Amino acid sequence: MSDAIIKVESLRKSFGDHEVLKKIDFEIKKGEVICIIGSSGSGKSTLLRCINHLETPTEGEILFHDVPIKNTGRALSEYRTKVGMVFQSFNLFNNMTVFDNCMSGTKKVLHLEKEECKSRAITHLKQVGMAPYIHAKPSQLSGGQKQRVAIARALCMNPEVLLFDEPTSALDPEMVGEVLNVMKKLASEGLTMIIVTHEMEFAKNVSTRTIFMDDGYVVEDDIPQNLFTNPKNPRTREFLKRYMES
Numbered sequence: 001m002s003d004a005i006i007k008v009e010s011l012r013k014s015f016g017d018h019e020v021l022k023k024i025d026f027e028i029k030k031g032e033v034i035c036i037i038g039s040s041g042s043g044k045s046t047l048l049r050c051i052n053h054l055e056t057p058t059e060g061e062i063l064f065h066d067v068p069i070k071n072t073g074r075a076l077s078e079y080r081t082k083v084g085m086v087f088q089s090f091n092l093f094n095n096m097t098v099f100d101n102c103m104s105g106t107k108k109v110l111h112l113e114k115e116e117c118k119s120r121a122i123t124h125l126k127q128v129g130m131a132p133y134i135h136a137k138p139s140q141l142s143g144g145q146k147q148r149v150a151i152a153r154a155l156c157m158n159p160e161v162l163l164f165d166e167p168t169s170a171l172d173p174e175m176v177g178e179v180l181n182v183m184k185k186l187a188s189e190g191l192t193m194i195i196v197t198h199e200m201e202f203a204k205n206v207s208t209r210t211i212f213m214d215d216g217y218v219v220e221d222d223i224p225q226n227l228f229t230n231p232k233n234p235r236t237r238e239f240l241k242r243y244m245e246s
């Protein structure tokens, strides 16, 4: 047994004859916070979607505690309760209150007792600072508040790993900070996370490892102190330089 929660082994993904992921290997251990950075179109979302099996890998494997993920309905839905995902576009149920949104998964997927669903919802809404809005509908919330509810809803499932795909990219600039602060707090509480982000300061300060992807490859995978201040690969250097300039 290795101590990796998730291992990505020789992962390739093609859409038609367009190879989007080209032999990706990496792993994540308990308590690690991995930020994935890279230009638009480099394959970051596809990688997260393969990890969550929203996309089926063309080649290679995703191992969860050393066991390959099976593509059957039951095994997959069980896996997805342990590996949660937070999307750029929140994906809340707009016809439900904040409270019901947070209880939907624990009720319908985990089939927990009503009291347990309630208690988890309250705990995690408090954790993200959204308890005062428990009876609000998503339409009454700002983007930053919606994203914090989406994070609380994901936490209610007690995931072992939480995947984030550009969680602040759809937000007005003044709301980015409140969401990043929640994620920073989760990191300090030991939650294992893989975060695709363009927030370089966040990646630099919060990640335990940063991965730079370019054109379907993991070009560099290192502690942020090295990757941001002394990148080994010329492509990483070029990307960071362009980023600093813009």
Ligand SMILES: Nc1ncnc2c1ncn2[C@@H]1O[C@H](COP(=O)(O)OP(=O)(O)O)[C@@H](O)[C@H]1O
Residues within 6 Å of the ligand: 015, 020, 038, 039, 040, 041, 042, 043, 044, 045, 046, 047
């Ligand atoms: N479902 C799909 N069908 C065809 N091509 C896709 C699909 N999803 C992503 N792609 C292509 O894969 C490449 C990588 O996309 P993506 O993973 O979304 O990159 P990123 O998240 O880094 O911006 C892009 O060229 C994109 O057009």
Ligand SMILES: [Mg+2]
Residues within 6 Å of the ligand: 044, 045, 046, 166
């Ligand atoms: Mg993307």
